[in-house]
Amino acid sequence: MRLRVLIVEDEEALIEPLKYNFTKEGYIVDTALDGEIALDKIFNKPPELILLDWMLPKISGIDLCKRIRNNKETKNIPIIMLTARGEENDRIQGLEMGADDYVTKPFSINELLARAKAVIKRARPIFAEEKITFCDISLNIATHKVFRGDKEIKLGPTEFNLLRFFLENIERVFSREQLLNHVWKNDALVEPRTVDVHVRRLRKVLNTNNKKDYIRTVRSAGYSFGHN
Amino acid sequence: MRLRVLIVEDEEALIEPLKYNFTKEGYIVDTALDGEIALDKIFNKPPELILLDWMLPKISGIDLCKRIRNNKETKNIPIIMLTARGEENDRIQGLEMGADDYVTKPFSINELLARAKAVIKRARPIFAEEKITFCDISLNIATHKVFRGDKEIKLGPTEFNLLRFFLENIERVFSREQLLNHVWKNDALVEPRTVDVHVRRLRKVLNTNNKKDYIRTVRSAGYSFGHN
DNA sequence: CACTTATGTTACAGATTTGTTACAGAAGTA
DNA sequence: TACTTCTGTAACAAATCTGTAACATAAGTG
CATH class of the missing domain: 3.40.50.2300 (Response regulator)
Known part of the structure; x- marks a missing residue:
């Protein structure tokens, strides 16, 4: 085409x-x-x-x-x-x-x-909304604050970007490479497995009090964020 | 304001x-x-x-x-x-x-x-005396006096402008570049790290008697002012 | 089941970012 | 002018984050 x-x-x-x-x-x-x-x-x-x-x-x-x-x-x-x-x-x-x-x-x-x-x-939806929410998670771009329910969650820069990207693209599955392109920006030379580690960190901090896990692993495809 | x-x-x-x-x-x-x-x-x-x-x-x-x-x-x-x-x-x-x-x-x-x-x-001078407050901090634009509780705080010109800008934009995160643009005005050629030093000075003088720190560092993003 | 492949988890060294300090020169004051 | 105060910078210290490797566990395959 x-x-x-x-x-x-x-x-x-x-x-x-x-x-x-x-x-x-x-x-x-x-x-x-x-x-x-x-x-x-x-x-x-x-x-x-x-x-x-x-x-x-x-x-x-x-x-x-x-x-x-x-x-x-x-x-x-x-x-x-x-x-x-x-x-x-x-x-x-x-x-x-x-x-x-x-x-x-x-x-x-x-x-x-x-x-x-x-x-x-890597055409993708971009929303420059000030605040993105999904279920009990809210991420404010202006203040860089993230909440789960009413508990503030502290994230490092990469976790913040990763979560933001997921929230902007609910339910869509992304391969590690795609995530590297979007979240790490396409210039970085990073091992795909690095994504796993950051996903792990994000999960850990998001799921305090053993709450529901929003990040879904799609075997041999990647990860997605949404209802499970 | x-x-x-x-x-x-x-x-x-x-x-x-x-x-x-x-x-x-x-x-x-x-x-x-x-x-x-x-x-x-x-x-x-x-x-x-x-x-x-x-x-x-x-x-x-x-x-x-x-x-x-x-x-x-x-x-x-x-x-x-x-x-x-x-x-x-x-x-x-x-x-x-x-x-x-x-x-x-x-x-x-x-x-x-x-x-x-x-x-x-053009219209501004009419709205003369101005006062911005946030929690126990008050900044009077007309008199250039700043208080924390009832203790007056002495600030240099740059610290005053920086605090004023923060108070006008509570909770919002600004990059060093943004702060340079807004507080130093966009003409100055100043190292971004200079912002750090002024933030430090502002913190120091604002947090006498080891009071709460209103300035939040958002790693790899900048600073914001507000509740923490 | 044995085997293969993919993902989860952890620890850690190195990289990056921020905090802190001291200081020389600029700018303001008397 | 002499004096004080303020600014921007560099240099070093401290804090935090990152990517990777290595091993553990889980999920497919025949």
């Missing part, structure tokens, strides 16, 4: 080379010069990938991102932000809003293509 | 992103679906900013604006009008009636946020 990519960019000089290279790489390329056009096209016929310039006329990148993420049909479409150099805040904001990755202008086409491939591969 | 903003808008699709973004920006957001509710809320507990849709059920924007301006308690509250494209007359009328600024739908959230910041800043 040829994947469709929508390039949302108002700088015409950038559009052409992008279009050329993505087409050459086998994508079906469409473009939108501003956020309004983009929204229209996205909701009309959702592409498999969106390249999104953060500085846009009419509808800002953040707004567009938000709207894409809030629509059931489009919320899983991977988004790569294109930001100007040094716009650190935009990047953080963008990632918080649910962009999957970013590249900084000027960027190498090859790098962008590589990231596009990576991001499509 | 976290500023309260009242969004007076009947278009539900607009309320959500507005609410989300203003909340994220640190405002306390309240909404009113029509002019009657709005009036009620405004006179009951005047917000620091009003976003006012010009086309409203029950009481029109113009009417609402007039009433707000005619009341001693509320006449200085900045108002930003939200108008539909091309409603030129409304805009002029609105500005005559005392709105401070306007944006035209559809608008960029970032632009609106920028304008909100600007009008509040």
